[in-house]
Amino acid sequence: MPSSQIIADAYRYAAVWSSFNPLPWYQGNPRTQISRYYVPPEDSNLISGNNLAWWKANHPDWILYTCDTNNNPTTQIAYVPGIGFPDVPLDIHNPLVIQYQLQQSLIPYLIANHYEAAAFDQINFNNILVGGNPELGQSIIPGYYACGVYQNGTFVRRYASKSDPQYGVDMLNWLRTARSLLNASHLEIFVNHTVQSQSDPNEIALLSLVDMEMVEPGFSDYGFYQRQGNAGVFLVTVNWMKWLQSHNVAIGIIDKFDQGQTFVSPLELEYSIATYLMGEEQGAYLFTAPDNCTQPCTTYGYGTEQWHQEYTASIGTPCKEMYGGATYDPRNPQIWYRRFSGGISVVNSGSLPIPSETATLPTNHTYVDLEGRAITNPLTVASNDAYVLLTGNGNNTGCQ
Numbered sequence: 001m002p003s004s005q006i007i008a009d010a011y012r013y014a015a016v017w018s019s020f021n022p023l024p025w026y027q028g029n030p031r032t033q034i035s036r037y038y039v040p041p042e043d044s045n046l047i048s049g050n051n052l053a054w055w056k057a058n059h060p061d062w063i064l065y066t067c068d069t070n071n072n073p074t075t076q077i078a079y080v081p082g083i084g085f086p087d088v089p090l091d092i093h094n095p096l097v098i099q100y101q102l103q104q105s106l107i108p109y110l111i112a113n114h115y116e117a118a119a120f121d122q123i124n125f126n127n128i129l130v131g132g133n134p135e136l137g138q139s140i141i142p143g144y145y146a147c148g149v150y151q152n153g154t155f156v157r158r159y160a161s162k163s164d165p166q167y168g169v170d171m172l173n174w175l176r177t178a179r180s181l182l183n184a185s186h187l188e189i190f191v192n193h194t195v196q197s198q199s200d201p202n203e204i205a206l207l208s209l210v211d212m213e214m215v216e217p218g219f220s221d222y223g224f225y226q227r228q229g230n231a232g233v234f235l236v237t238v239n240w241m242k243w244l245q246s247h248n249v250a251i252g253i254i255d256k257f258d259q260g261q262t263f264v265s266p267l268e269l270e271y272s273i274a275t276y277l278m279g280e281e282q283g284a285y286l287f288t289a290p291d292n293c294t295q296p297c298t299t300y301g302y303g304t305e306q307w308h309q310e311y312t313a314s315i316g317t318p319c320k321e322m323y324g325g326a327t328y329d330p331r332n333p334q335i336w337y338r339r340f341s342g343g344i345s346v347v348n349s350g351s352l353p354i355p356s357e358t359a360t361l362p363t364n365h366t367y368v369d370l371e372g373r374a375i376t377n378p379l380t381v382a383s384n385d386a387y388v389l390l391t392g393n394g395n396n397t398g399c400q
Contacts, residue, residue, distance in 0.1 A: 001305055012307055015285060017190060017214060017252065018119045020046075026114065035119035035190045038106055039080055040174050041129060041146075042087040047109045052077075052136050055088045061151045062097050064089040064158075066131030069143035073155040076132035078146035080122055086135045091149045093158045093170045102181050110187055117188035117211065118178070124193075125168030125202045127159055168202050175209045190252075192216055195240045212250035212285075215240070219275035220268070222291050223258040234275065234336075234349040238322060241279030252285040256301070261290040266371040267385065269308055273370065274386035277315065277345040278322045278338050286311075310370045313390060316342030319399035332357040335381060341398050343367070343390040348381040356382045364400065365391045 001009075003024040010028025018037035019025060025032050038044055041064065045051060055063055064078040078089040090097045110118060122128065129146030132138030148157040159167055175189070182189055188211040195215055196203050219237055237253075244251045255272040257264055264272070272288040289306040319339040326333035334350035335357050344367075346359045359379045361367065367375040367389040375389060391398045 005305065009305060009307065012311075015117075015190075015212070015250075015252070017287075018121075022113060022115055033116045033188065034114075035117035035188075036106075036110055036113070036115045037119050037121060039083055039087065039121050040101070040171065040178075041078075041080055041092055041122070042083070042085075042089050043101065044105070045085060045087050048105045050088070051086065052088050061149055062090050062094060063149065064091050064129070064146050065148060065150065065155075066129075066141075066144040067147035067157075068141070071147070071161065073148060073157070074131070074144065076138055076141060076144055077136055078129040078131050079133040079135065079138075079140065080129055083121070084135070088136070089129060089133070089146065091158060092174045093166070094149075098174055098177050102178055107181060107185055107187070111185060115187070117190050118182060119190045119192075119214075120175075120178070121192045123171065123175070123191040123206075125165075125171055127162050127164060127167040172202060172205055172209075175206070179209045188212070190214060195237055198240070198243050207244070207247045207249055210249060212252060213244055214252040214254060216254045216256075218253045218255040218272070220255040220257055220272060222256050223268075234347065237275075238279040241284055242281060245279075245281040245283040248283075250283045250285065251279075252287065255286070255288045256291040257289075258291055264288055264290055264306075264308070269310055270370050270388055271347075271384070271386040273310060273313075274345045274347050274388045277340070277388065278336060278347060280318070310388075313370055313388060314342045315345070315388060315390065316340045316398060329360070332359065334383070335359045339398055343388065343398050345386070345388050346379065346381060347386040348383055350383040354383045356380050359387075361389070362398075365398065367391060 006024035007028040010025050010032055013032055015033040016025055017035055019034050022034040025034050043050055066074050066076045066078050068074055092098060106118065127146055130140060131144035132141055134140055145162040147159045148155055178189060190212045191210045192214045194217060219234065241251050253276050257268050269288055276286045287306060288308060290301055317340060319341065322336055322338040324336035329335060334348050334354065336347045336349060338345045344361065348357055350357065359381050361377045361379055363377065369375060370388045
């Protein structure tokens with residue numbers, strides 16, 4: 001985004017994930033929280049200026065290498081898929097690596113550039129690193145995984161397999177150190193992390209280490225859930241939203257749709273807003289956009305502003321929690337509701353080819369939806385469809 005556009009539009013946003021240009025945001029909205037992108041298993045070349053040659057000359061024993069499908073060490077360098085920067089992967093099992101990353105590199109950069117938070121991507125407790133590294137001149141070889149380092153020419157194993165729980169231990173230790181050091185500098189932690197089990201000890205530990213979780217699949221999973229539906233995913237995601245917020249952790253829902261689209265369709269947008277509203281407890285954020293397009297791309301997806309006028313709809317404040325499902329209406333078990341002072345959100349979470357179901361709305365209101373669809377009561381809601389209905393007889397009446 002050009003600086004002029006950022007300054008003009010910053011008032012719309014409460015937080016910005018991974019801005020590389022923070023000052024215009026503060027000029028446009030001093031209250032916006034700006035974060036800077038960082039991937040814990042790697043050194044950020046844009047921050048440190050260190051390339052692979054520098055690392056081989058100065059700290060070759062910190063570079064993370066891969067093992068092959070037979071668990072034999074190789075000289076192929078590890079790689080975090082989908083990042084796109086020539087960043088050297090490092091051994092986060094080594095306390096000296098963590099000290100360098102945070103105290104010598106990241107935190108001084110955040111302070112010098114007036115950031116308020118770090119945006120940590122790829123926060124996983126499973127070893128997702130593969131190899132070789134295409135950003136460093138190698139080719140990805142199927143089945144290779146990050147497993148160790150070379151110290152004075154001798155291979156030292158860190159991970160016995162892709163599923164070795166030691167990787168999760170190392171990631172949590174990295175985040176604990178980050179939490180302590182960033183707190184001391186009055187900096188917050190945002191992480192990109194997928195929905196998991198609320199009973200997982202790693203997830204419980206993570207709650208105390210972060211200020212906001214970004215859920216990249218959101219309710220759409222790049223269009224898959226919205227096209228085919230999955231009531232289990234819908235309920236798990238709503239419950240995850242509520243769980244995080246009840247522990248004072250904010251959540252960012254990212255809803256992206258099919259790759260190749262240049263816009264979010266009206267029905268997709270209403271689906272995104274309606275599902276988000278089911279778990280919004282004053283600590284949730286929403287980003288709705290087309291999926292990332294094939295490069296070069298400058299018009300949609302990540303990296304461009306995705307503002308939708310529908311965000312300004314006067315839905316009001318929640319009357320109560322979400323309700324519905326089979327125990328509420330056995331004849332329409334996939335219909336879910338949440339009432340607000342200015343309207344009601346209705347979601348059919350059913351999977352195709354489940355047919356449409358019927359939502360019975362409060363009878364003392366007239367309704368309009370965000371996209372001008374005709375509203376009847378009872379309301380037929382197609383599988384994987386959703387409505388945000390505003391009361392037509394004035395705001396602050398929807399709870400009655």
